[in-house]
Amino acid sequence: MDVPQLSVVVPVFNEEDVLPLFAERLRPVLDGLGVSYEVLTVDDGSTDATAAVLEVMRRRWPQLRVVRLQRNSGHQNALTAGLHRARGEYVVSIDVDLQDPPEAIAEMLRVAETGGLDVVYGIRSDRSTDSPFKRWSAGLYYRLVRRVVGRRVPADAGDFRLLSRTAVEALAGLPEHRPVYRLLVPWLGLPSGEVTYARERRAAGHSKYPLGKMIRLAVDSLTSFTAAPLRIATWLGCTGLALAGLLALTGPSILVAVVFLGALQLLCLGLLGEYVARIFTAMQGRPAYVVVSDTATEGARVAVPTR
Template structure:
């Protein structure tokens, strides 16, 4: 019998864990496979770990890893993939925004059709703040224009993957991780399933607008060097403009003298050039910071306890 591992990162999710567990069990009979629950406690401050310990005592198929502190969802996904022992591995959110009722269909596709992965995407963003939806769509358009690695608009981390694909992902041990990009970069034949946006079963989202914005920047830096190219082009453009302006100033001075008037425009030009220089230096600095973190070879996560 096949074994399916469910990788579920958790951060302060005491209200949703048992709801998720019970909901998944409703579809166990349709899977005709052994289930393994791989929960990752990402340094929670509530009773998440206590609930995971209790579930482990009740059901030996429930395993967990608890971090020494909060390392982020990317580290949680990676730890869960390393913990999973199944023939197939599913990455899911514990808040039921990744509907378990799709599991039988996903299993059937990977098992019986020529696919290594079934990935999911939201067909709508119903219930999401309009401003967040707008920036999310802009992010996907931007990153797909800037990167050779395609990231599907509305893509979720909810994926049903073969063991071969999971092993390939685990071998990618980069510190600055962006799972949506990694899933696409490793390749393998993928089928997409679309579903309408689902509200959380309980609790509140841990993703603020700022954290999502920061995460989008991480994705762009991880899978595109176009910002560096843009900064170089901007530098070249402003160099040409400055040379033309220099000749214009010299010719004007020769023909009409050098009047004192014009300093506001000069100050504006200096501020513009200064801001562009700082912008380009900032872009370069972000890439250097990523190199710095990679070269330190820090652990992606630290385990405090596991079962």
């Protein structure tokens, strides 16, 4: 089959409620572009009726392609599976919850083609639909990573973006085991542009990014791109040593000094452990995800080449 001009990669995990709503919004947009396309949904080990809903949708939507993973591998790994299998000249990644409007894809494609760009970021110009805590934590995350990783990371840019085939192939060649694409893509340094939009409320279902996963994303972001946390541990150790000397002169409770220094040591060991754990995981060489099936190999309209 011919290579489509556009691939839309959609990671999905337990989204039976929102999938029909997502298709109702996305399909008219893509049909109206006047280009060949595929919609590559990656079922990240869903345990609800997501697989059945996707099968029904596929019968009515020939361009819909379903890749199913063996187990839940996480959003970024599901996104990796989609990017590695997408065949479009341009590849757009978007979440299924409709907080990022599918209508912006047309503008992304126009900006990329007219400007000869390899990356077009979706920038959230209005996050008023998010909770105050979500806005605060997101702002803290972007300030932190931009300070540590660099200003090349766009503020308020999530995983809604357009990539050229050049960018997709460059990402596929990186030896990342825990990819964080909102940092990896800017790191490539390819010509880029932006499309702004107002973030909407989730159309149905509930968020798949609770506080624990948000913290994990922040930790992965920092430990993947910089050794700054290890340097922080060094400075904390120096600070603790100075404070210990001060406490010895002022004569406070020995218990306070012991608890304080013990906490610093545990914090430093935890930071070191994060890096050791990443080395250990990389040395194991286990795949980040396992694909069970791909409807492109079952007679779908767009075939998947051997990689």
